[in-house]
Amino acid sequence: MAGGKSHPVSPLAPEGMPELPAIAGIEVGAVEAGVRYKGRTDLMMMRFAPGTVAAGVFTTSKCASAPVDWCRSILGKGGARALIVNSGNANAFTGKAGAAAAKTTAVAAAKLVGCKADAVFLASTGVIGEVLPAEKVTAALPRLATTLKPDRWAEAARAIMTTDTFPKAAVRKTDIDGKPVTIVGIAKGSGMIAPDMATMLSFVATDATLPADVLQALLAKAVDKSFNAITVDGDTSTSDTLLAFATGKGTTHKAVTKATDTHLRNFKAAFEDLLIELAQLVAKDGEGAQKFVTITVTGAQNQKAARKIALTIANSPLVKTAIAGADANWGRVVMAVGKAGEKADRDKLAIKLGGRLVAEKGAVHPKHDDAAATEHFKGNDVKIEVDVGVGTGSATVWTCDLTHGYIDINADYRS
């Protein structure tokens, strides 16, 4: 059942992909390498001009995949000259053979591009526990190189899909010190079907000229408010990878030396905004998702505590099924706050559903309108706000509901 059953496109999908402009210094391409799937592209490449720098954030899993190990080992060593991503096989939990397959891929791509292997970034998504058939990848590479064009982002976004029901991309045009700068990003979500591994991959590129350490600092900060603020089922892939590349080609802005440079203000806002859009697209394509859910926690001890409480609410099966069933069961939100383990004052707790106060001071609000709350939960854009009454920490996270579709997708027989 290579490629898995196909599932209907998420009702939360946007109308289509935005127009994705070329980024000076980057060419993109995709081919069918037959790693696992048939009749679709499954191998994507980006080629970067000399001078391109990279930044990366990876899974917190203690069982990270071979390509994650590879990227971690090369990050910060040299520049970035190529990115090779395959779908269909995650090359995770594959021991030394998996590490060798990753290296083989990087060496072959380096030869093709004319660079060192440690300038080739890798990502893999798909089945776990099977060594990546590197020979299929290396055999397809020369053909892949012929497909490279500056604006083939849409093809790239499609090639990295596993059980995503729509391709994901975003663009921002901004400026550094008044000079135009463009950022383009693509992502794949945590669509998962046996035997594929839920994985979030995202690749973002800009023509700005940024030192590698500045790009890394910007990425680390922005990921906190974007990809670290979404959840589908609380499960963490062995392969989650977010890479950013800055080519420094075709723009003439004032030099950047520190992440705190004031002339980076617009760029930082646009970069973070683009990552939030990509992250939200991933949540909107969660397995079986019918509703997009925004959870905001305020009044926590600090920002970290606020996010932990928000994620606990977002990951609670009881909250997620209540949303699926349009049951404005705020008692389950109380339960989730209680189990998060962070400081909360039960007797000051306040909850809003769809902007309306349903509970405050540790008890139901006297004017709570259950019918209005239920009506809000029947929509596909659900908002939950909780103030836990102990401090000023706040956080917003995004998730989706837990539906029969999730069970259908994930309880499928593997063959």
Added chain:
Amino acid sequence: MAGGKSHPVSPLAPEGMPELPAIAGIEVGAVEAGVRYKGRTDLMMMRFAPGTVAAGVFTTSKCASAPVDWCRSILGKGGARALIVNSGNANAFTGKAGAAAAKTTAVAAAKLVGCKADAVFLASTGVIGEVLPAEKVTAALPRLATTLKPDRWAEAARAIMTTDTFPKAAVRKTDIDGKPVTIVGIAKGSGMIAPDMATMLSFVATDATLPADVLQALLAKAVDKSFNAITVDGDTSTSDTLLAFATGKGTTHKAVTKATDTHLRNFKAAFEDLLIELAQLVAKDGEGAQKFVTITVTGAQNQKAARKIALTIANSPLVKTAIAGADANWGRVVMAVGKAGEKADRDKLAIKLGGRLVAEKGAVHPKHDDAAATEHFKGNDVKIEVDVGVGTGSATVWTCDLTHGYIDINADYRS
């Protein structure tokens, strides 16, 4: 929809309840008080002879219910003379009015029994966010007192059910220093239907003569291997309550002074064994459960780390749906180990499904038999063993699969 829809009895339910003998010094009864449900008992009482001591373990929720607050405040103050438990209303997140309702109940029961209010233990399970209608409880108490008999355990077990599909009880006959001692326990599980709150309640009684601090020490230790080792969906109730009572009536064993007394050995084993049986019954009645799952983690840094890894596997929606779908997808077990955040050596990881090695040394086992593993997952008693290769810590937890039944039960409209 008072009482919720009724769901079919779990396929994992035992044949029936065991014979439950009287415990000297305890009388038990149940009546229909009409707290929320109609046509069934919903109020349970135990009356204890003077001299009875109590021990308790409660939810870790930061939003604990009023009866949990009450029990915590009286534990260790005096003895135990009564226990009053209602179903249908959890009296949780009800502020000062909820605390007052709890106190009213305790005071009324104390009057009836002829003791101080701080010798009356309370538990409530059911809807959250509504104050317990104490007047319904106090009105029913005199009638309830007339139903008290030494052996009405089965009625008690039924009265505390919410959406449990079967009543849960266990018995152990053991000895202290050669003298016969009996332990009886009842429990209700985390059956949950909107708007009822998933809650685990369990009450255990023995005729042994035990100092309160010894009983507390035994309970705290045994809960670790029993109720703290089960999970249905990882959600924690505001109301979880486990109480143990020792009457010291009708037995003539040698005095106990410390939890480490060697003549307590048989009792300790029987007590822990009974709690494990009750905890397993709760897991077997998880919402929508079709399969009982035992997860054993070895080779962890310590016991706490082992349990965290085991619970992460047990709570992973991807693992639970794989089990529901009879998909022996051990890659999801790797994922769960990775996300647990505890030390694990990916390159030494070994996994057994149904006793058969499927992976070792960080890669699939060369003789892995996928068909045999799938066959094991098709049964209703699934065993997963993981060695994480870093130490000697081990733990076993029990859970159930995640099925369409769970969504059906929990995504129901509240009205």
